[in-house]
Amino acid sequence: MEQKTSIYETIELCLLAGKVMLQSGAETYRVEDTMVRIATAFGLSESHSYVTPTVIMFSTSGEQPAKLIRIEERTTDLNKIAEVNAISRQIASGELSARDAKTLLLKAESAPFGYKLPVQILAAALTSACFLIMFGGTWPDFPAAFIAGGAGLAASVWLHRIVQVKFFAEFSAALLVGLLALLFIWGGFGYEFDRIAVGSVMPLVPGLLITNAIRDLMAGHLVSGISKGADACLTAFAIGAGIAVALIFFH
Structure with a gap:
């Protein structure tokens, strides 16, 4: 026994x-x-x-x-x-x-997540602004990317809690980022939409998921690698679709 x-x-x-x-x-x-x-x-x-x-x-x-x-x-x-x-x-x-x-x-x-939500939003905002500079943006667009990136992550976290539909949060957050970038352009607070949008969606990009998919495939775990890769591709598609909708209907 x-x-x-x-x-x-x-x-x-x-x-x-x-x-x-x-x-x-x-x-x-x-x-x-x-x-x-x-x-x-x-x-x-x-x-x-x-x-x-x-x-x-x-x-x-x-x-x-x-x-x-x-x-x-x-x-x-x-x-x-x-x-x-x-x-x-x-x-x-x-x-x-x-x-x-x-x-x-x-x-x-x-145990709760290691960093509280305000810290995560602040980190996402700073990361977005830094990615803007890394992608060849200019310093006048730094505040726009800072605000849009933080707002995008906050929207994604909030929507994940209230909506159970997969990829809806990423799509909506990317749409918000696109709208904010356009708003900054129209208001004269930003100058390059593409740099602001690309930098601001970087915190939403499933980088770890893509890395794990590749590592699982290399380790021979084909089912997990393919499913994680599909998950990452759909998430990336949702982010791109959100920016595209903002451009098509509001530009």
């Missing part, structure tokens, strides 16, 4: 670690490798894991049934990924018991 309980606790621990990592934007192969390492540390050397962007499946042997959990929300939180990696290394070195590791993982899962 103790052995079954130990196996059950190990499976739950592996699934919890994989869930936290996948929800935080980790690569598929990293999630699978972490789960297998944790299972091996607790004596389950014959475990197998299968991870996609929306599902985690884990099995210890032919005698135990495979368990599955569904991932519905995904974001980017590299701090949580680093925390789970640190916990898995402590487990592998024998420094943590299953119970203590589960407590730390639950704490990491429930």
